[in-house]
Amino acid sequence: MTDPIIIDMGIVALTGALATIGGAAEDLESDVGSQSNPNSQVQLAAQMDFPHRIFNKAISGEPPAYGLWCASSAVVASVMLAKGMSVLFALAVGSLVGAILLGMFAVTAHMGRTASQSRFKQPLYMDMVVGHVPAIIAHGYIAVFCIVSFSYIMNAIMGHPFPLPLLALFWGVTAGAIGSSTGDVHYGAEREFQNQPFGCGLNASYSGNIVRKGEAGLRNGMDNVWACAKFGGPVTGLALGLTVFLDNWRSTIFTGANAEWFAIIAGLIIVVILILLNRYVEVDGRNAYGPYKEEEEGGAPA
Amino acid sequence: MSTAAGGPAGGGISATNVAILGIVGGLAGIYLSTILNGITETTYFSFFGGIGAILAGVWGADAVRRVCSYGLGTGVPSIGMVALGMGIVAAIFGLALCYVLGIPVVLGPIIAIVVAAIIGFIMGTMANKILSMNIPIMERCMVEIAVAGCLVMIALCVTISGTLVFENSILNTDITILSSVIQTGFIALIFIGGAMIILHPFNACLGPDESQDRTLYVGVEKGGIIMAITGVASLVVIDVIPAMLTIVIGLLIWIIYFKKFINLTKRDAYKVIGTGLLPTEEELQ
Numbered sequence: 030m031t032d033p034i035i036i037d038m039g040i041v042a043l044t045g046a047l048a049t050i051g052g053a054a055e056d057l058e059s060d061v062g063s064q065s066n067p068n069s070q071v072q073l074a075a076q077m078d079f080p081h082r083i084f085n086k087a088i089s090g091e092p093p094a095y096g097l098w099c100a101s102s103a104v105v106a107s108v109m110l111a112k113g114m115s116v117l118f119a120l121a122v123g124s125l126v127g128a129i130l131l132g133m134f135a136v137t138a139h140m141g142r143t144a145s146q147s148r149f150k151q152p153l154y155m156d157m158v159v160g161h162v163p164a165i166i167a168h169g170y171i172a173v174f175c176i177v178s179f180s181y182i183m184n185a186i187m188g189h190p191f192p193l194p195l196l197a198l199f200w201g202v203t204a205g206a207i208g209s210s211t212g213d214v215h216y217g218a219e220r221e222f223q224n225q226p227f228g229c230g231l232n233a234s235y236s237g238n239i240v241r242k243g244e245a246g247l248r249n250g251m252d253n254v255w256a257c258a259k260f261g262g263p264v265t266g267l268a269l270g271l272t273v274f275l276d277n278w279r280s281t282i283f284t285g286a287n288a289e290w291f292a293i294i295a296g297l298i299i300v301v302i303l304i305l306l307n308r309y310v311e312v313d314g315r316n317a318y319g320p321y322k323e324e325e326e327g328g329a330p331a
Numbered sequence: 332m333s334t335a336a337g338g339p340a341g342g343g344i345s346a347t348n349v350a351i352l353g354i355v356g357g358l359a360g361i362y363l364s365t366i367l368n369g370i371t372e373t374t375y376f377s378f379f380g381g382i383g384a385i386l387a388g389v390w391g392a393d394a395v396r397r398v399c400s401y402g403l404g405t406g407v408p409s410i411g412m413v414a415l416g417m418g419i420v421a422a423i424f425g426l427a428l429c430y431v432l433g434i435p436v437v438l439g440p441i442i443a444i445v446v447a448a449i450i451g452f453i454m455g456t457m458a459n460k461i462l463s464m465n466i467p468i469m470e471r472c473m474v475e476i477a478v479a480g481c482l483v484m485i486a487l488c489v490t491i492s493g494t495l496v497f498e499n500s501i502l503n504t505d506i507t508i509l510s511s512v513i514q515t516g517f518i519a520l521i522f523i524g525g526a527m528i529i530l531h532p533f534n535a536c537l538g539p540d541e542s543q544d545r546t547l548y549v550g551v552e553k554g555g556i557i558m559a560i561t562g563v564a565s566l567v568v569i570d571v572i573p574a575m576l577t578i579v580i581g582l583l584i585w586i587i588y589f590k591k592f593i594n595l596t597k598r599d600a601y602k603v604i605g606t607g608l609l610p611t612e613e614e615l616q
Contacts, residue, residue, distance in 0.1 A: 072538075080609045089527060089534040090408030097527050100519040104564045107516070111567045126560070133556060133589075134527075137549050138535040140596045144545065145538025147601040150615055156606040192516025198523055247609065 045274030051175025052269030099201025215261030353390020391479030418480025451477030
């Protein structure tokens with residue numbers, strides 16, 4: 030007979046895999062709509078006389094927003110499960126409701142913000158609304174489905190005492206926070222300012238002067254998600270996946286061995302290792318690249 | 332950093348009138364729902380809770396709009412979450428106190444809003460005096476947001492459960508807020524959904540040409556969607572027909588106010604076009 034811990038570790042791996050996919054999709058969804066970190070520059074662009082065709086969406090902070098999509102999906106899924114429907118069907122329909130909710134919030138956020146910039150002559154392009162919102166809903170669906178699914182696994186299989194909607198809220202907020210702080214920086218700090226020399230930082234005089242033209246035609250949210258899918262999205266997925274995997278790994282393995290206190294100690298050790306690794310990467314990066322030297326590089330600012 | 336001008340927000344409806352609408356509307360929704368449900372011994376009137384939540388949420392959104400127009404661009408979400416944090420503590424405290432002390436449940440919302448107002452005033456004073464934010468209307472707005480958040484919370488709880496009873500040992504009823512809202516986890520939706528009704532509208536319409544009516548229509552519209560989803564949650568708590576009533580009325584409010592919002596967007600936007608190039612240099616001059 031298979032040792033139960035092997036099955037448990039398989040479940041832990043599944044939650045980690047779901048979180049990795051969900052995290053990546055979460056970040057890419059926010060990149061389509063320029064939510065969170067990049068948003069202030071997109072908002073500022075029109076005000077600095079740089080009208081653009083980039084989707085401007087700020088729902089109310091990415092973590093609470095993802096908390097809402099995931100909690101709503103989990104509520105719908107819980108209701109369907111209570112009515113005796115199958116798990117996969119309930120999760121799929123619940124996530125669809127959450128994703129459509131996200132789409133509706135994206136429409137009001139973009140149209141509202143654009144209309145509030147009329148004195149800067151920023152037009153409201155309806156083809157952008159029609160073109161971007163389905164992509165936002167699609168990425169949001171993958172993210173919400175994955176997050177609600179691993180929340181369900183934690184609740185139903187791993188025996189977490191919290192009800193599904195509460196777990197989904199917490200993990201939604203976590204996913205939003207990780208996406209907002211990890212992946213969005215790739216878009217906000219790099220993709221938006223590709224016209225500046227790499228590593229020069231953001232001089233105040235460049236504020237709002239984001240790249241508005243693409244390889245062909247005017248740049249939009251689709252071009253940005255294409256670029257961010259190469260680094261920002263995957264790295265967000267990795268961060269959320271590791272968070273979920275390591276958290277479940279330590280609680281499963283030590284609870285299985287009847288050594289719950291070691292789970293807490295292991296958690297603290299993991300946090301310390303991550304802090305040290307972060308510090309190492311930061312110091313190593315500074316030593317390797319140092320501060321930006323404009324004159325030595327010989328490149329004039331754009 | 333991307334904010335409207337740093338000064339008081341104007342608008343057609345005065346702050347006092349919106350506050351009256353929010354308090355009276357919110358409380359009316361809560362009491363109409365519970366009293367009519369009690370008299371008829373049904374749950375058909377639970378949808379009044381959702382309407383009360385929308386009215387209180389609009390008040391909260393207006394308060395967020397007024398305080399955030401002093402330059403709190405990226406602080407919009409924080410203000411909303413603080414409000415609902417205060418609101419949820421006060422709401423549960425008010426309802427639970429009736430159970431603990433054995434006093435009539437109708438006093439629950441009143442106790443809750445008094446507690447919310449006190450916590451809100453303390454938070455507002457701390458923000459102004461200790462954090463030195465020096466926003467003239469901070470204390471008043473934090474009180475308003477906290478009370479509005481508290482009313483939204485209680486009203487949405489009532490929409491799901493159809494009752495104000497916190498625990499069943501008082502009236503020996505089967506459905507209580509503890510069993511139907513908190514233990515099921517639906518409180519998660521109420522907390523974050525209520526927060527969104529209050530804090531999304533100004534965030535969605537932020538900019539120098541923001542207008543009060545457009546922002547508040549977003550509040551009503553988002554309230555309609557959240558009401559419909561709480562209706563879905565109530566499917567496993569109250570009967571199917573009352574739950575469907577909440578869902579249908581919520582969706583109707585959403586559709587009507589979404590259309591109104593689109594019309595106001597067309598009114599306020601510089602130009603609404605199907606597609607096109609960016610404005611030319613001459614056009615921008």
